[in-house]
Amino acid sequence: MxxxxxxxxxxxxxxxxxxxxxxxxxxxxxxxxxxxxxxxxxxxxxxxxxxxxxxxxxxxxxxxxxxxxxxxxxxxxxxxxxxxxxxxxxxxxxxxxxxxxxxxxxxxxxxxxxxxxxxxxxxxxxxxxxxxxxxxxxxxxxxxxxxxxxxxxxxxxxxxxxxVRHATWAGVFVAALAAALLGWFAAHRGLAPLRRVTETARRLSARQLGQRLAIDDAPLEVRDHVEAFNGMLARLEAAFQRLGDYSADIAHELRTPISNLMTQTQVALSRPRTLDEYQDILASNLEEYERIARMVSDMLFLAKADENTLAHAGEAIDLAREADALIDFYEALADERQVRIVRQGQASVQGDRLMLRRALSNLISNALRHTPKEGQITIRIDADAAGVRLAVSNVGDPIPADQIERIFERFHRGSAQRESRGEGAGLGLAITRSIVQAHGGHITARSAEGVTCFTITLPRNEASSPS
The missing domain is CATH 3.30.450 (Beta-Lactamase)
Structure with a gap:
């Protein structure tokens, strides 16, 4: 026992x-x-x-x-x-x-x-x-x-x-008792911050994460513990806040296609219609279903990224070849919007071809949506001792400075103007960041003087070649 x-x-x-x-x-x-x-x-x-x-x-x-x-x-x-x-x-x-x-x-x-x-x-x-x-x-x-x-x-x-011996032993007993009392008092006062941690933890809930422990009166031995506990509460509060925002964003994004499906179905059932009319309604509903399916697939992808379970192959990838292939894929849409896409430089990296192509595709698609007519999208690839950089830049409405740090969050769009121009759910940049991080790299954004640039930095391998 x-x-x-x-x-x-x-x-x-x-x-x-x-x-x-x-x-x-x-x-x-x-x-x-x-x-x-x-x-x-x-x-x-x-x-x-x-x-x-x-x-x-x-x-x-x-x-x-x-x-x-x-x-x-x-x-x-x-x-x-x-x-x-x-x-x-x-x-x-x-x-x-x-x-x-x-x-x-x-x-x-x-x-x-x-x-x-x-x-x-x-x-x-x-x-x-x-x-x-x-x-x-x-x-x-x-x-x-x-x-x-x-x-x-x-x-x-x-x-x-x-x-003398009797007095000495009596003094030893009294002194030991006094030392025990003083030790208990000192330990009781010294461990007070830990008791406050316990009391605070008992009061915590999803709606009460704003409480913090005082650090000024904490002894040096437990001050690190108090600071770590406060840091944990801050992270929990931020995580719960993001979770709440995430849930609200999911509900908001799913509400539109579901509402469209319900409206179209109710209209279709309001009176008898011809076969062609039913086919048109079903085709419209299919578009909404595809939109919901893409959103669910993207959210599942991000969930795997959060759990660090994104499996990717380790093959040599020629970034210039992948960029050229995507330029050919988006050529028709770019011609329709009178936008020119150019690629500069070349380099190779080690990773998963499909995942990196998806990341680059998201950046090109995002740039096409926000580039005005007769604008240009530039894909620049270069490599040095620090790593391989792939930058996608375009002219257009700048992203506000206070939004730069948030554009990689889920369901977030840079501004109301940029949101009104796009049809996406705001998951593309979040997916791109997850893919880049899964490959050991990082992505940054910069928007100034009418030019927005997203830069992906990946680890350099032996096959990398400078521009």
């Missing part, structure tokens, strides 16, 4: 774990340093007590008697109940003990310390002590010495360290 955790909770836990780990390491280091510090303090205090004992024993003088020395020692340790002293002679016999409760039974029986500084416990109370030899002045030639075991009760140290 997959376990799902909140990203905010994960970050908060991570903050808490990191903070607790660092604090635990710091506490352990601090405790170690504190133990070493107290050990130095204890050693310093024990050495001070040894000096005090040595001075007290030697202050009685050479002729001092034992009761006087003992009395001097007892006066020196008045008020020092946490310190004990055990004296032995050279043979290890215990001579005298001050505060015997600080020593174990074995030590009172003569056991010596194992090292210079040792720790032991008496009645669950920790002690630390040192054992030194103290020389006593005498009248003889040999100096007399005794062994002194000095013990220090560490109970106050242990209680202090225990309270």
């Amino acid at each position: 997959t376990r799902i955790h909140s990203l905010t909770a994960r970050l908060a836990t991570l903050f808490a774990v990191l903070a607790a780990s660092l604090l635990v390491l710091a506490a352990m280091l601090f405790g170690r340093m504190l133990d070493m510090h107290f050990q130095e303090l204890d050693m310093h205090e024990l050495q001070g007590k040894v000096t005090l004992i040595r001075n007290a024993l030697q202050s009685a003088g050479v002729t001092g008697r034992r009761p006087e020395r003992i009395e001097a020692l007892e006066r020196s340790f008045v008020g020092h109940e946490s310190v004990g002293v055990l004296f032995r002679d050279g043979e290890g016999r215990v001579l005298y003990i001050i505060h015997p409760e600080h020593f174990t039974a074995a030590q009172r029986a003569g056991e010596r310390l194992s090292g210079a500084l040792a720790d032991w416990t008496v009645d669950e109370r920790p002690h630390r002590g040192i054992e030194v030899s103290i020389a006593l002045p005498t009248l003889g030639s040999r100096d007399q010495s005794i062994e002194a075991l000095v013990a220090l009760d560490l109970s106050h140290h242990v209680h202090f360290l225990a309270s």
Whole structure:
């Protein structure tokens, strides 16, 4: 079973774990340093007590008697109940003990310390002590010495360290909890743009695509995500707008032939007619059916282009030969409109012959519709290192500058004047662009000073030859 955790909770836990780990390491280091510090303090205090004992024993003088020395020692340790002293002679016999409760039974029986500084416990109370030899002045030639075991009760140290440890662990817990809360707050605030993305996505619909997320208050880590989301919304809005326009254009273009068919059929059925009249009506209806069929075929072609499923052959194509063939095809229509079509240059490309001929045919047909009498259509073909260019230019009404970028859209015509002159559905240039793009090229349009020029640029192959 997959376990799902909140990203905010994960970050908060991570903050808490990191903070607790660092604090635990710091506490352990601090405790170690504190133990070493107290050990130095204890050693310093024990050495001070040894000096005090040595001075007290030697202050009685050479002729001092034992009761006087003992009395001097007892006066020196008045008020020092946490310190004990055990004296032995050279043979290890215990001579005298001050505060015997600080020593174990074995030590009172003569056991010596194992090292210079040792720790032991008496009645669950920790002690630390040192054992030194103290020389006593005498009248003889040999100096007399005794062994002194000095013990220090560490109970106050242990209680202090225990309270420090308790306070430290409590601080670690509180700090970890605070780090978790701060991490949760920071993550919660930092992920606010993502929550806004979710809220915006829930409110989105085909009619509400104009919403955008604010970028100014977004953290740097999610700003790219917010910008990408806004870009996606903009593209969706534009796509839905185009889809709506496309649907409206399809309905508009289909309405005319369907209306004509219905009108002609109703007229034909209004009264009995002769066989010739029925044949004329059916011939007129056939023209409308052909118009609808061409429109449906063009829309299917564009749908394949949108899905990148336009399959085309890879054969060498002589563009000059294809252009000449189309000039011959349109010769009768051009003579009827008193328009001259000329071709200049030659080059070859790799592609699908029928598709490229259709693209060029669309440009020539479009130019014929908008070229005035005694005008000229020029097809120029040339090639260089950048690629092969095929330009179709004609004189006539210019395309407005604000329409140049839209003339390759479906069902779009350059202007009302150009629309009134043509009978097409406005799909020819869109099909031409799809064919050119399927061949790895691009098409541009320019209209200025009474001349309109469409230029197709295709990739250059080894068979391409300059004009």
